[in-house]
Amino acid sequence: MLKKSPLALLCAGLLLSGSVLAADYQFTADSKPATDSTSTKNKAVYNELDFANKTDFENTDKGFIAPLINNGDIDGVIDITGLNFMQKKDAPPSVNPSLWRHAQLVNRGGLYKVSDHIYQVRGQDISNLTIIETNTGIVLYDVEYSTDSFKRSIELYEKERGKKPLKGVIISHSHADHFGGFGGIYASGLATPEDFKSGKIPFLAPEGFVQEAVSENVMAGNIMARRAGYQYGNVLTAGPTGGITAALGPVLANGKSTLPLPNKSITKDGEKVNIDGVDFVFYLTPGAEAPAEMVMYIPQWKALSMAEEVNHLQHNIYTLRGAQTRDASEWASYINAAITRWGNDVEVQFGPHTWPVWGNQNVVEYMKDQRDAYQSIYNTTIRYANYGYRPDDIADNAKLPEKVFNKWDNRPYYGNTRNNLKSTYIKNLGWFSGNAAELAKYPDGARGERYVKALGGEQKVVDLAVQSYKEGDYRFTADLLNNIVSYDAANKDANFLMADALEQLGYQEENALYRNLYLSGAHELRVGGSVPNKLSTASPEVIAALPPEMLVSYISMASDQIKAEKLGNHTVALNIDGTKFLLDLHNGVLNYIKLDADMPAQKADTTIEIAKTDLVAVIAGKEKMDDLLNNGKAKIEGDREILKQIASTLDLKIKNDMNLVLPLQKANQIQ
16 A cells, blocks of 8 residues: 655545545634624724824814704615714724724715805715805815715705805716716706707816726726626625725715716816816826826915815726726826915815815925825836736835825825735736737636636645634635635525625625625625626716717627627718718627718718617607607618628627626626
8 A cells, every 4th residue: 555645645634634624614604793803803993093183073073054954864865874973983803993084084074165156065976066155156176976865966056055046066077976977967957958069157177088998987887897896895784894984985875877078178288277266177097097187276275176186095007997007106196296386375275075175385295295105006016027026026025215105195005005916017017928928828718717626626635724823824815715705606505605604704805895895706606696786887878978979989899709600791871960970890890980071982781860869769769769769869881681680689688787706607608
């Protein structure tokens, strides 16, 4: 008989002990309390940061006028009361004390006076509504995410300050939580669509606003909205073991957003616009927090809004909901330019998230601290990369200056420092670290099956994961079990144990988004997937608001190229309300070009003339093209069947409840 090697005996002993450990583990779908390991780690945070400093608590309450109506609660939209449970209480073991402190600051709200002429409603949504009182009316600065939230916020303002005519709207950048509530302007009776269409009421936004808003919220809107629901904790129940905060505000309101179209774009730095007797000066900051963004200064009041370029937290270089990766160095340069430009005069800085900063010295120091954080992230990443460190190594091991990153305003409540370092590497050098093994890596499911086989099967992987869990190594527990979960949704022991590991990681997190994603992932594993999703940034209303060229771009993206490939090559001349396009279906790809007057005449197999509203109705399945043609609402020349065949390739029934941890459901897969 062959003797077993010492290594084989050791492995057998480990697996045996693992089996013993697994035998007494409770594999259930129930949420678990914080473990001793988690509790110890969270207690240590009190010795790392200056919890005795209460300045932020004084500033969040400064200028308070009145509480939110109904405590901020709106049935089916947002539950603010449920997110106020942490006020005036000590952090429980299941929440990082630093994140608990931040939640105490941002999970409160009401109407506040920022300075003479400037008021904010905070805490009614993830973003603030800022109302600027001009000579004879008001200018709105960012309008929250939800129509219902906006209606409630403006109602509170009017209750305390009186109803005033709307003189203008300014949207700082292209993220939906700043413009999605625009429909509330109409619902509240402040203006009509014609007021903006005609230019009677100026609506200002940065250059590229519509293109970038569509790119994020429509083209990739379905997956972004799904990931946002996990990121912001919308699928969680508020409480010490669930949702705590969304960091920028209490939580993102549920519901559909709207897509407004500005009647004036800010296209150059230093552009001055006078609205009802007040001068607003704008500078563009693209490529930092948003691809289309601008900051604003009001000289007569020495009031500055840096939009979302500065906040009372560290922001994302790459957002986990998915978006373009940002440039940390450019971000720092914009803040530095603002300090140079207005640092001698500014007296108040207010933004669309968190609370203002008052006093020249305080504003400048606050902005310098924020600048230092982003420049440090960039410099550190590139310096370590030049030594040969890989993205994950930099993220976990890079040393950063404590004087920068221990400041409360730079803590990683929204942007995680590890993620920001890794993302800066990818922004500048791409995802590949130089290790050729990464080029050969299988997708998660195929890779997981091979690892599980190599480790001796699913039960042995679970046994090892239990051992890792009991040692408090929750990162490795999740990593081990993901090899099973990535291809097998039926192994309940693996699902429940991975959920328990993600839950403990969530309890330990100082970052609100990481906490929410860990706990949301745990929830998905426990319920077996298909978690309902109430968020939608690509709703029919948003599609209907798209300008013609973007609508055609959306149609091109939504075409199933495998189906279209079978149709052969065809051209269609499309006239949408006088805007002309040539569609070229070639090799299954639906290309398009907007036709200008100086272009030569183009031949087409089919020519169609249709109103945008009718085309949207066809896309949404509310109208049939044949009915429009027969009723004279659309005109066609050439082969009618070609158009019907192209329409049949549009893939518009994408579900929005896709799994993000478990394997993609069969019903959600491309057929």
